[in-house]
Amino acid sequence: MCYPISSRQAPLALALLLASGAALADKTDIVELLNGDRVTCEIKQLQRGRLKVSTDSMGTIEIEWKDIARVTSKELYVAELEDGTRVDGTLVANPGERQLLLDHDGERHAVDMAAVIWLDPLKLDEVIIKRWDGSISVGFDTTKANHDTSITASFDARRRAEDFLLNFAGSVYSRSQDDVEDSLRASFSAVYKGLLEDRWYWAGLGGIDRNDELGIDMRALAGAGMGRFLVQSGRSLWSLTGGLDAINEQRAGEESNESNIEVFLNTDFEFFTYDTPKTTLTTGLTIYPSLTESGRVRSDLSFSWRQELITDLFVELSLYDSYDSDPPAEGEKNDYGIVTSLGYTF
Structure with a gap:
């Protein structure tokens, strides 16, 4: 049976028809x-x-x-x-x-x-967020004997386009313990890679971090360089990047900030499986020899194992080590640790 459409209903009916047609066309x-x-x-x-x-x-x-x-x-x-x-x-x-x-x-x-x-x-998608991939995770650990409590939270967001890669990452690790001063480790970074031919790219990077163990109240970094994907496949990525960066540090116990120019050498390797449940292994190493402070070398080493539990939900084990050959008087040369967390991918 057919029902007539009035002149008032016609525009609405036409809009619905076009909308449904567009949806089907997709x-x-x-x-x-x-x-x-x-x-x-x-x-x-x-x-x-x-x-x-x-x-x-x-x-x-x-x-x-x-x-x-x-x-x-x-x-x-x-x-x-x-x-x-x-x-x-x-x-x-x-x-x-x-x-x-x-x-x-x-x-x-x-x-x-x-x-x-x-x-x-x-x-381009009509919703920009659909073009991003990333994850968020949180972790908590406590012991009764000395009221040792640690809390961690992290996130990362990645955007892959035809001619660039953009990545944001951040993390916070806080630890409190009886009769010991609280410790905070926090960082935020952004990396942009402009893709060139033959797996080459130019890179721009920036970040800000704090590390109480190393005696760094605040460090800001900005740099640029060149790099290449040595391996890229459906299961792994391996990149090598080098360049120059400038840092500005507020050191614990010191009144004035200190600025330095460094060389940076970075390598990142990532291995992932696409069978369910997914597994991802990542490791990264960055070395920062100073050009303006003779003999000083910094480094950051990280490793993580991420295992999918159910769709989009994962458990992660992470290890990190930060080194500074010339730390402030109130800081240590090394800060290292192991973190377990539960997270969600989007």
Whole structure:
């Protein structure tokens, strides 16, 4: 049975029709699995061996890239390969399995899907937060004997785009104990990497931190340099960065601030599994030889093991060591510790 639409209802009906049509149009991509199954969806992003897609019936899901035979989409995407090559175009139907075919104004490029480590739409999402990945975590530990209590909290947020990487990270570690002065370790950092050819990048970095154990009430840092991804695949990332930085420190027990120029050398390695439950291992080392304070060398070493418990919820074990060859009179040369925490990824 049909019902007539009045002139007053017509604009509303037309708006609803257009909205529903747009919503349906978003779900026109096709993902075909090696077992023959087909998923009609909107392709969101490939990262760390998993393709994120949005579906009408199952919501947003992740599919292991190694299980996909081919993908098709009328939208423009940019794909990055293990060697750093970036290719953009629409995703054209390809009769061969495990081959990604991109069409850019009639020029087609076929690439081995096993070599593709990242895939992202060129269009911008209407909600900026959807373009970010990250996590938050908290930890608490206490002992009755000496009322030793420690609290930790941390976060990180990452944005990967066609030509840059942006990362923010922060952490706070507080410890209190009977008959011992409370100790605080806090840091915030930002790193921007402008992506170049052949896995090279230029980097800009900044940060601010405090470390009571090392006798640093406040340290601000800003620097720039060059780096390269030595390894990038669906399971691991290894980068090496070097450059110059300037620091300004307020040392415990000293009235005036002290400024220095340093060289920095950094290496980061990350290994991740995409099978459920996910596991991520990360380690990083940064060395800061001073150019203006003869003989002084600082370093930061970190390691973390993160294990997924259920979807988006994880437990993490972290180790850290900070070293300063010439600390303030009230500080130690080393600050190290082990932290356990529970967190959530987004």
